[in-house]
């Protein structure tokens with residue numbers, strides 16, 4: 001445990017729900033946290049190309065908690081397509097009531113990053129109880145794609161950040177400007193590498209599941225070289241699953 005983490009427990013202590021929530025509380029400033037899961041041999045998905053086959057119940061508890069604590073889930077379009085992302089709707093009961101009492105939305109928004117400006121099909125429809133959807137894209141997507149996205153999501157829900165490529169720093173600034181400072185990046189590997197390379201990663205939550213997968217699945221960050229050191233914040237073991245928080249040095 002790292003003393004710098006508010007609410008950190010001491011080694012050997014068992015964490016209940018509220019203690020876990022304190023441990024993962026966002027600081028009181030804009031903050032970009034990523035949450036990823038990996039097998040022991042570094043695969044970021046099961047051999048079927050999805051994370052559902054490597055998740056564990058302990059990982060699901062933290063995955064849900066991190067969504068509930070966030071204002072917005074930033075996700076690559078590739079992941080949204082592969083994992084069948086829908087409008088976020090995990091925040092229930094006390095957590096939903098608390099969010100509303102704090103002047104936040106009942107559910108986190110989903111901000112999909114797509115350089116080509118394509119809204120993943122399952123996020124294109126209306127949702128009555130789920131959170132909203134934003135598209136983060138760039139001018140190079142082209143006028144027809146931008147027009148289509150605006151028709152699908154609404155004029156002010158398409159954030160054009162950058163000319164030739166998506167400027168992720170501008171995207172994060174735009175999300176904060178919209179009143180969404182607690183950002184949770186759920187990958188995928190390409191987006192995570194880009195976020196880290198841009199110097200935007202405050203924290204990596206990494207779940208290590210007790211499985212050696214083999215196969216050819218990619219690592220949790222792939223593509224743009226990032227070379228960002230992180231320091232350990234929290235390490236929790238739960239039924240063989242290791243839940244970790246890694247922080248930006250000095251952050």
Ligand SMILES: NC(=O)c1ccc[n+]([C@@H]2O[C@H](COP(=O)([O-])OP(=O)(O)OC[C@H]3O[C@@H](n4cnc5c(N)ncnc54)[C@H](OP(=O)(O)O)[C@@H]3O)[C@@H](O)[C@H]2O)c1
Nearest residue numbers: 036037044049076077078079114115116187188190191194
């Ligand atoms: N282990 C984990 O925690 C975890 C988390 C998430 C995903 N995954 C796995 O990762 C795999 C998906 O990988 P992926 O490489 O497709 O992930 P990804 O990073 O979600 O998707 C790449 C696509 O997202 C868009 N994108 C991402 N970063 C962008 C950027 N900086 N600028 C512009 N567009 C950007 C582009 O979409 P357009 O083509 O629309 O331009 C790109 O083709 C799946 O198997 C999934 O299960 C694992």
